[in-house]
Amino acid sequence: MSLPAPIGSITPAAREAVVVSLQQLLGDRLSSAAAVRERHGKDASYHPCVPPDAVAFPHSTQEVSEIVKTCARHRVPVVPFGGGTSLEGHVAALRGGVCIDMARMNRILRVNADDLDATVEAGVTLQQFNEHLRDGGLFFSVDPGAAAQATLGGMTATRASGTNTVRYGTMRENVLALTVVLADGRIIHTARRARKSSAGYDLTRLFVGSEGTLGVITEVTVRLFGVPAAMSSATCSFPTVAAAVRTAIRTIQAGVPVARMELANAAVMEAVKQYSKLDLPVAPTLWLDFHGTKAGVAEQAEAVRKIAAAQDGAGFCWTPDPEGRRRMWQARYDAFYALQARYPGTEIWVTDACVPISRLADCITETEEDLAASGLPAAILGHVGDGNFHVTIPLHPAEPQEVAAVERLNGRLVRRALAREGTCTGEHGIGYGKVEFLVAEHGEEAVSVMRALKLALDPDNLMNPGKIVRA
Secondary structure (H helix, E strand, C coil), X not given: CCCCCCCCCCCHHHHHHHHHHHHHHHHHHEECCHHHHXXXXXXXXXXXXXXXXXXXXXXXXXXXXXXXXXXXXXXXXEEEECCCCXXXXXXXXXXXXXXXXXXXXXXEEEEECCCCEEEEECCCEHHHHHHHHHCCCEECCCCCCCCCCCEHHHHHHCCCCCCCHHHHCCHHHHEEEEEEEECCCCEEECCCCCCCCCCCCCHHHHHCCCCCCCEEEEEEEEECEECCCEEEEEEEECCCHHHHHHHHHHHHHCCCCCCEEEEECXXXXXXXXXXXXXXXXXXXXXEEEEEECHHHHHHHHHHHHHHHHCCCCEEEEEECCHHHHHHHHHHHHCHHHHHHHHCCCCEEEECCEECCHHHHHHHHHHHHHHHHHHCCCCEEEEEHHHCEEEEEEEECCCCHHHHHHHHHHHHHHHHHHHHCCCECCCCCCCXXXXXXXXXXXXXXXXXXXXXXXXXXXXCCCCECCCCCCCC
């Protein structure tokens, strides 16, 4: 996988000056060790590692501010780092610089149970947060699947979503306020805890999805939800992916308040069956979750069973049993690893198209035809309740012809989604992996506005340079 053209470099004198200054501030919480730098130069994707010059581990917002001020004085780039679970090269240090790892800023600052919100430091992981909330009967709804170690700061920066989006929304809907360190080291608070406000520009939404290009998110205030009185899960198999997608569409159109609705094609199911030892058919499958009262979840399941039957759905298997639900959803979360295990020695290219739900069936059908013609060993997973699906393609990054074939397939997929008024990235973000598609999606004028915002807040282009827009 080729990197973008070089976008400048740090002088040796600037690098040395920054390291010396930050060592005085942080001591052994600044590392220039090769192994540490390598670990922070790559995310969970196929994108190659591009390590920073040093990695800083702050303990507070004030320390982040001092790190950023030091880097700004010497014109050294800053790359924020969360859990390293992103998929579009977000953490690659394309110009070198200092990586700010937020892992040690992992305090849950306050939980306001009566108001159903909480404030956490950016390094709090999703798993840690929900374990803390569980005893209080609360949960945080955004669930990016296998990435349990994703941080709340990283999820905010990439505008993450995942399996619960169809009912509870994305990070965009669930972030109420942020604390952010700007490119010059200033600390700002984007909003208060009120559930609505008309006071000025919506700075919170500006930073949600900004991928570290406008500032470093250090604290996040989010919405919480009460754990439902009852939850149940179901699976159902279909003769074709199109039939499964039509079931999803008609479920949404019927107003069934399904909490999760995931699609896996036959290739995924074959890998999952081998990896997770679940006795499920090797056929296109919907995985569903229902939240509500005991009677309500039974009614929802029955409504979907009837809709599925009209699309030749078979083997509708429904369970309220907590252990059965856990095993079923763990198998869904393990699908990525199941595919990796089936193709050892490969890395997985995960696409991220999203279209209006009424256009989903034909978009996936055409994609399946394209995959069959390509001969690539690809599989399809999807958060079909919101029109988002992923083509997962095992590849050998060191094989240029193989990489080029996948790039062509991905380009066709993106154009297919855009032609249906969709997007090139439903939830993974742009990073540097999808920069080339941003103009095609938004138009040059809109991207020029994004570039102007970037340069207004970061005139020296030091905040995660080379991502989203090339300023």
